[in-house]
Amino acid sequence: MIRSLGLKALQRMDPEKAHGIALRALRGGLVPAWSGPVPTSLRSRVLGFELTHPVGVAAGFDKNAEAVTPLLDTGFSFVEVGAVTPEPQDGNPRPRMFRLATDRAAINRYGFNNDGMQVIGSRLAARGEGGVVGVNLGANRDSADRAGDYGTVLRHLAPWVDFATVNVSSPNTVGLRDMQAREALEEVLSRTLAVRDEIAPRVKLLLKIAPDLTDAQIEDVAEIALATGIDAIVATNTTLSRQGVRHPARAEAGGLSGAPLMTRSTRILARLAARTEGRITLIGVGGISSGADAYAKIRAGASLVQLYTALAYDGPDLVRIIALDLARLLERDGFTHVSQAVGIDTFRSTAG
Ligand SMILES: Cc1cc2nc3c(=O)[nH]c(=O)nc-3n(C[C@H](O)[C@H](O)[C@H](O)COP(=O)(O)O)c2cc1C
Numbered sequence: 001m002i003r004s005l006g007l008k009a010l011q012r013m014d015p016e017k018a019h020g021i022a023l024r025a026l027r028g029g030l031v032p033a034w035s036g037p038v039p040t041s042l043r044s045r046v047l048g049f050e051l052t053h054p055v056g057v058a059a060g061f062d063k064n065a066e067a068v069t070p071l072l073d074t075g076f077s078f079v080e081v082g083a084v085t086p087e088p089q090d091g092n093p094r095p096r097m098f099r100l101a102t103d104r105a106a107i108n109r110y111g112f113n114n115d116g117m118q119v120i121g122s123r124l125a126a127r128g129e130g131g132v133v134g135v136n137l138g139a140n141r142d143s144a145d146r147a148g149d150y151g152t153v154l155r156h157l158a159p160w161v162d163f164a165t166v167n168v169s170s171p172n173t174v175g176l177r178d179m180q181a182r183e184a185l186e187e188v189l190s191r192t193l194a195v196r197d198e199i200a201p202r203v204k205l206l207l208k209i210a211p212d213l214t215d216a217q218i219e220d221v222a223e224i225a226l227a228t229g230i231d232a233i234v235a236t237n238t239t240l241s242r243q244g245v246r247h248p249a250r251a252e253a254g255g256l257s258g259a260p261l262m263t264r265s266t267r268i269l270a271r272l273a274a275r276t277e278g279r280i281t282l283i284g285v286g287g288i289s290s291g292a293d294a295y296a297k298i299r300a301g302a303s304l305v306q307l308y309t310a311l312a313y314d315g316p317d318l319v320r321i322i323a324l325d326l327a328r329l330l331e332r333d334g335f336t337h338v339s340q341a342v343g344i345d346t347f348r349s350t351a352g
Contacts, residue, residue, distance in 0.1 A: 007315045015097040015106070015312070023062065026070040026316075034075030034320050039327035041337050044077070046303045047204045047231055047281055049132045049162060051077040053323045054338060055294060058285050058306035059083060059136035059165065059208070060108075064115045065123045072131040075319040079131065080306065081120070083138030083167050086152045088116030092172065096254070099312070100247035104289065105261070106309045108238070109254030111172040112138045117156045124160035134163035136208070137192070141173055147188040151195035158200035166192055166230075169210035169237035171255040177210055182220045189228045204231040209272075211236035211265045211286060218268065222275040232281035234306070235269040236261075239286075258309035262287025266300050273301025273346040289314065291325020298326075301343040 006025075010018040025031055042053035056078035057071050065081040072079060091113025098107045114120065124133070137153045139146035154164045166188060168179035179188050189207065196205050207230055209221055225233055238255025245260050265286025273282055281304075284297030289310035297305050311318055326338070335341050342348070 011099070011101070011313070014095070015099045016094065019097070019312070022312075023067050026067040026074070029070065031070065031074050031316050033073040036320070038323065041327050041330050041335070042323055044304065044338060047163065049078065051132060051304070053077050053326075054298070054302075054304045055319055055323050055326075056080065056132075056304060056306045057311075058308040059167065060110070061308050061311070063113065065120050065127070068124070068127055068133055069130065074316045075323070077132065078134065078162075078304070080134040080136050080163075080165060081124075082114065082136030082165075083112050083170065084114055084117050084120050084135055084153050084157065085112055085138045085140045086117055086143070086149050086156075087140050088119065089113060089140055098249040098252050098254075100245065100249050100258070101313070103245050103247050103258065103260055104310070104313055105245060105247070105256055105258030106312065107249060107252045107254045107256050109172045109252070111141065112170065114138070117153045121156050121160065124157065127160075132162050133160070134165060134204075134206070135161045136165045136167050138167055138170070139173065139176065146176070147179065147184070147191055150188060150192045154192060154195050154203070155199055158196075158203050161203060163204040163206055163231070164192075164196070165206040165208050165234055167208045167237070169208050171210070171238060171240050180209060180213065180217065180221065182224065185221065185224050186228070189224065189230055193228060193230065206230065206232040206234050206283070208234040208237055209268070211239045211261065211268050212241065213268065215271065218271045219275060222272055225280055226276060230280075232283055233272060233276075234283040234285060235272055235302075236265040236286045239264055257286070258313075259287050259289060262293055262296075266296055269297060269302060270300040270346050273343050277347040278343055288322070289318070291322045291329055294322050294326050295329045295341070298338065298341050299343070299345040301346050303339070303342050
């Protein structure tokens with residue numbers, strides 16, 4: 001009751017301020033831990049990680065690694081912090097985050113505001129061990145070598161993370177998405193992989209893509225991902241499309257997330273899955289707000305899923321609700337383990 005009143009109060013505030021308060025509440029231990037049993041059908045061994053279930057926190061929620069352990073305690077099975085850039089940066093002027101409540105969506109144009117890799121590294125070091133933690137790698141807006149920034153951040157943060165995601169899909173840094181084009185993508189991935197192989201072979205390297213890629217671009221991404229040997233693809237980031245969105249704030253510039261992104265993002269994921277046929281791990285993110293949404297991503301080809309925007313509407317209990325609903329859906333369809341459903345709608349047949 002008190003918690004739902006708190007959530008309602010947050011939803012009436014400026015969204016950036018509300019997010020800061022939510023992070024402080026997490027840090028202050030005001031959000032209860034998920035202590036109940038997790039169905040064994042959800043246990044996931046993915047990328048060598050042992051996870052109690054496949055639902056994690058998407059990048060951008062804890063940009064500065066301030067609430068990693070509390071987020072794990074609330075029940076998320078893994079956390080991706082960042083985006084982190086080499087140098088700290090302020091991001092775009094405020095307001096830069098908009099709630100589109102009637103669409104259960106959000107638009108943000110933060111522009112990689114973060115404390116920078118030095119401060120964030122100290123925070124991760126102070127946190128200690130425990131849980132699966134990744135970093136979303138970003139590039140400074142004014143960098144003379146954006147493609148090199150990803151490796152710079154990885155080099156600095158590698159001791160404290162299990163995976164790192166090359167984010168060339170944020171719409172809020174002008175020109176960043178151009179790095180998804182064939183040659184630029186090959187360059188950024190091979191340079192970042194070289195750093196990974198040199199200093200931290202145990203850290204998994206992921207690539208996060210936009211939901212606005214054409215089919216030809218998806219083919220390129222699939223081919224390059226397989227050829228370079230990165231470990232996984234995260235599909236997707238926010239969209240520039242406003243399709244299906246009615247709220248007046250739809251006119252704001254930035255990336256759209258939340259419910260209206262679900263179909264578009266899952267379609268990209270499914271295409272990627274059909275193209276790669278299980279040869280690379282996929283992580284599904286974009287518009288998840290229920291167990292059914294998570295299940296749809298898994299059936300499309302995701303081994304793990306992440307979410308952000310729905311948390312602002314439904315609060316931290318959502319992770320437990322999604323995981324338990326997912327377990328029920330798996331059981332309903334005769335799966336004894338979540339891994340059996342991965343890609344069942346795209347590249348795997350139910351027979352055998
Ligand atoms: C306010 C905000 C900030 C975000 N920041 C990042 C970021 O720094 N790096 C990144 O890869 N994705 C970022 N994202 C995208 C999310 O990680 C996720 O891909 C997207 O929001 C779709 O998931 P959702 O519909 O569950 O929110 C951000 C999203 C939001 C709403």
